[in-house]
Amino acid sequence: GGRPGHLGRGQLRLPRDAADIAALTRCRVIRPESLVWLEGYQALVRWRSQNGITGLYAVPYDTETAVGVTKDYPLGRWVHQQRRAQRTGELDPHRKELLDDAGMVWEPGDEAWENKLAAIRSYHRATGHLAPRQDAVWGEGEAMVPIGQHMANLRRKGGLGKDPQRAETRAAQLAEIDPDWNCSWPLDWQRHYKVLADLVDADGVLPTIDPGVLFEGDDIGRWLTRQREATNWTQLSAEQQERLTRLGIKPVDAPSPAPAAKVATQGQSKAQQAFQRGLAALAQWVEREGQRPVPRGHAEEISVDGETEPVVVKLGVWISNTKSRRGKLAAEQLDALRELGMEWARPVTIP
Incomplete structure (x- = not known):
């Protein structure tokens, strides 16, 4: 039965369970070096089984595991050696076959x-x-x-x-x-939607959720209110609308002005146009990123009526400039900014 002492780890006991015996049989020729290799292979198979791992899986290089009398068998290094042997053409084909069956990652x-x-x-x-x-x-x-x-x-x-x-x-x-990993809408929208879908799945009906109700940092209530607004609803794709409808979410009846991201500019002064474009860019940011602060250097691309190309709005700079002149803004402009989370947009009382 070979020279077990050759392993340097004490007596190697031959396997007893069916899977290990089958693996041993597939090694065809039992030589001392075969036993050394088989010890590593058995360690790999048992480690995967103990950790419930199936399919391709890369064993971390520093992984150690108990096998036989050895408490800290260097499985990760052994796997690394097999990968190197395969690259240099030194790995026997039947050993590669065994490792393939054990979910070996080669590249x-x-x-x-x-x-x-x-x-x-x-x-x-x-x-x-x-x-x-x-x-x-x-x-x-x-x-x-x-x-x-x-x-x-x-x-x-x-x-x-x-x-x-x-x-x-x-x-x-x-x-x-997750079938929705690459959905055509922003991940921010998908994350909020999934929270609501899970609630409906658990309770059978969507509970009342007011603005200010948070889930892991996301204001779910505020997001839900915004989806129901007619201007936002019309900007959703048909599939997004369908998904919300299945959850019992419908748009509120309201007049339908131009969608926020489609900015109408006719009859407006340049200052009004600039404000509307900034507001549309901010709405787009909040929809995608939530209430995360906008970096000063950040720019957003928005669609504007009458323009064939997207318009770039320097959103970070626009917010900073708008904040500095908030005392000159109309009440409806301040309201629109507060609706998008700009808490500084409170009416300034001029004595």
Whole structure:
């Protein structure tokens, strides 16, 4: 039965359970080096089983596990050695076959992707969606990942990689976790909607939610009120409207002025036009980002009636300038700013 002492870890006991015996049989020839390799393979199979892991999975390099009399078998380093042996052509084909069956990740790019996918699965299990704020982070300690930035990058053109086949596979993996991962509307909208959908799913009916009711930092009540406003409702896609309708959310009856993002400019002074465009840009920011402060250098693109190209509004600068001259604004302008979360927009009493 070979020279177990060759392992340097004490007596190696041959496997007893059916899966390990089958693996041993598939190694075909039992030599001392086969036993050394089989010890690592058994450690991998058992570690995956103990952690409930199925499918492709990249074992972290610093992973250690108990196997036989060894309490801290360096499984992560062993897996790394197999990957290196495969690259240099030194890995026996039947061993590669065994490792393929055990969900081995061979390419570094695939390994990074699998690690990212594991974080995405974990986030979805905890929240029920893949629509984090862009600045959201997830995990603990060294395993902390910028989940918001990850999802924003993946949704961009080419975000799944240059290889079309690989991109298609990755898109399918993400869709399996959440079919709405790449929805055509902003993730901010999707996150608020999902919270309400979960409430309806739990209670069968949407409860009364007033502005000011928060869920993990999002003002769900304020968002719901804004969706019901006729001007905002008309800007939603047919599918967004349909989803809200299924939750029992309908637009309130109100006159329908021009949608906020479609700014009518006829008959307005240049100052009025500039204010309306700034307000439309701010509404667009709040819809996408929530009540997050607007960086001073940030610019928004909006659609304007009569313009074929989007208009760029220097939103951060506009907010700063508008705030400095709030004493000159009309009451309805101040009301519109407060409605979008600008608490500084309170009427100034001039003695």
